[in-house]
Amino acid sequence: MFKPEPSNYLLLADISNESKPTNFWNNHVWTAEELGLKITPGSSETKLYFHKIKPAGLVSWIKKFIFYRTSHNAFSTVAGDLKGIKAFGLFLSKSLPNLININQINEEIITNYYLYLRQQNYQPGLIKKYLLALKIFLDTGNGQNWFNIPCQFISNWIRTADKEIKQIPKFIPDDILRQLNQHFEFLPDPVQRMVLVIQECGLRVSELVSLKFNCLQQDSTGGWFLNFIRSKIKKEDVIPISNELAGVIKAQQDYIRNVFAKKYQYLFCGSERYFKKREVHDFIAKPQIMPSQRFNDYLNWLSKKFNICDSSGVIWHFHSHQFRHTVGTRMINNNVPHHIIQRYLGHSSPTMTSVYAYIMDTTLKKEINDYHNKVVNIAGEVIKSKFPELDNSTDLQWMKKQILGEVLPNGYCALPADFTCSKGNACLQCGDFRTSLEFLDKHKKQRERTLQVLKAAKANNWQRQVQINEEVLKSLNNIINELEQD
Numbered sequence: 001m002f003k004p005e006p007s008n009y010l011l012l013a014d015i016s017n018e019s020k021p022t023n024f025w026n027n028h029v030w031t032a033e034e035l036g037l038k039i040t041p042g043s044s045e046t047k048l049y050f051h052k053i054k055p056a057g058l059v060s061w062i063k064k065f066i067f068y069r070t071s072h073n074a075f076s077t078v079a080g081d082l083k084g085i086k087a088f089g090l091f092l093s094k095s096l097p098n099l100i101n102i103n104q105i106n107e108e109i110i111t112n113y114y115l116y117l118r119q120q121n122y123q124p125g126l127i128k129k130y131l132l133a134l135k136i137f138l139d140t141g142n143g144q145n146w147f148n149i150p151c152q153f154i155s156n157w158i159r160t161a162d163k164e165i166k167q168i169p170k171f172i173p174d175d176i177l178r179q180l181n182q183h184f185e186f187l188p189d190p191v192q193r194m195v196l197v198i199q200e201c202g203l204r205v206s207e208l209v210s211l212k213f214n215c216l217q218q219d220s221t222g223g224w225f226l227n228f229i230r231s232k233i234k235k236e237d238v239i240p241i242s243n244e245l246a247g248v249i250k251a252q253q254d255y256i257r258n259v260f261a262k263k264y265q266y267l268f269c270g271s272e273r274y275f276k277k278r279e280v281h282d283f284i285a286k287p288q289i290m291p292s293q294r295f296n297d298y299l300n301w302l303s304k305k306f307n308i309c310d311s312s313g314v315i316w317h318f319h320s321h322q323f324r325h326t327v328g329t330r331m332i333n334n335n336v337p338h339h340i341i342q343r344y345l346g347h348s349s350p351t352m353t354s355v356y357a358y359i360m361d362t363t364l365k366k367e368i369n370d371y372h373n374k375v376v377n378i379a380g381e382v383i384k385s386k387f388p389e390l391d392n393s394t395d396l397q398w399m400k401k402q403i404l405g406e407v408l409p410n411g412y413c414a415l416p417a418d419f420t421c422s423k424g425n426a427c428l429q430c431g432d433f434r435t436s437l438e439f440l441d442k443h444k445k446q447r448e449r450t451l452q453v454l455k456a457a458k459a460n461n462w463q464r465q466v467q468i469n470e471e472v473l474k475s476l477n478n479i480i481n482e483l484e485q486d
């Protein structure tokens with residue numbers, strides 16, 4: 001059984017009848033594995049540490065509480081609880097070193113703790129986390145009849161912290177992004193690519209660091225999609241991405257293949273070394289997922305080195321989640337409908353999902369179905385995607401149109417992601433051009449114009465013009481004939 005420290009004996013919890021063996025309770029380090037909990041990808045925390053808890057007698061209560069929490073919560077949640085309750089212990093040991101019984105904790109002590117947190121000039125977010133952890137600890141103990149300590153009033157302070165949090169902008173202002181993009185070439189290449197992915201897609205950092213090597217998918221029009229696991233709901237999802245970003249991901253795939261051949265299954269990796277003499281040292285790839293915090297460290301290193309400051313001259317502190325808010329804010333400013341933003345960012349709200357489903361079913365489904373009925377190239381050949389589910393997903397195609405817009409006025413460009421067009425946009429003579437039924441009228445009008453131009457070119461004996469326009473006419477005939485077959 002857990003060994004008490006005599007001076008704090010009355011503060012001890014009875015943990016002798018719990019299901020784990022004595023050495024488990026005596027141990028001051030618990031691993032996620034022995035608790036049967038999974039670690040979120042990219043998380044560097046895999047253990048819970050109990051050594052430095054003060055007052056020492058509080059350790060048994062915290063262990064009892066944390067063990068109780070592990071039965072219903074993720075490891076990261078429990079680790080957060082532990083940090084919060086440790087902060088309370090630190091306060092108790094400083095302000096009430098002689099406290100010997102947990103039931104001595106009362107409203108006055110808890111109020112003093114709140115005032116202490118505020119005096120530390122902590123961010124409202126941190127204050128809220130600490131208060132929540134304490135409230136959960138006390139609610140659990142009261143509910144389980146471990147002790148009886150009033151704690152309802154803590155909710156008011158949590159609400160106050162919440163209001164303060166809402167007043168702090170969570171997105172990254174344009175000026176900060178401009179400064180980031182101005183200097184980000186000083187980051188290692190793989191980290192630069194991580195920044196580009198998170199800037200466009202607003203992934204959670206755990207989703208970013210654990211992207212699979214084969215995360216790119218393409219529909220029949222050549223549009224690119226990112227496939228990944230939503231870390232909160234542990235489900236696979238797909239979102240449309242720009243051609244430029246697909247190019248960035250291809251470059252990262254080449255990097256990973258060059259470094260690890262086929263032995264590594266993720267798109268991004270960690271580095272052997274990180275900082276040397278306060279500089280970001282060369283990135284020495286190691287076949288492991290990068291810890292989430294390391295990604296923030298890179299950005300904050302850049303922020304300090306190049307003095308990336310907000311409008312009041314304060315150095316900007318990056319946090320990966322700010323990119324998520326930035327993407328959401330940018331979409332709202334670009335008038336992307338609310339339900340599309342929810343779908344894109346993977347917010348799980350049944351109400352919003354049903355609104356979305358209603359709109360899709362009643363007004364847009366037909367349009368989208370027509371649009372993806374058939375995709376052809378300039379030879380009139382029907383193009384099939386390796387991922388037909390992308391073509392057939394009304395949701396995804398609608399989202400792609402909403403977010404990325406149309407690339408060409410009469411169709412799509414299926415140029416590989418790491419190439420730029422060098423054909424002077426002569427799409428109707430290009431093997432990478434794709435089009436579909438929704439552009440049929442445009443093709444017919446262009447055929448009429450081409451016939452007129454061809455007639456004039458022939459009359460004037462403009463050989464080059466005749467040749468070009470005959471090629472264009474041939475492509476248009478192929479396209480129109482194939483599309484009209486339906």
Ligand code: SF4
Nearest residue numbers: 413421426427430433
């Ligand atoms: S010419 Fe070809 S590569 Fe260039 S934009 Fe048109 S379809 Fe794409």
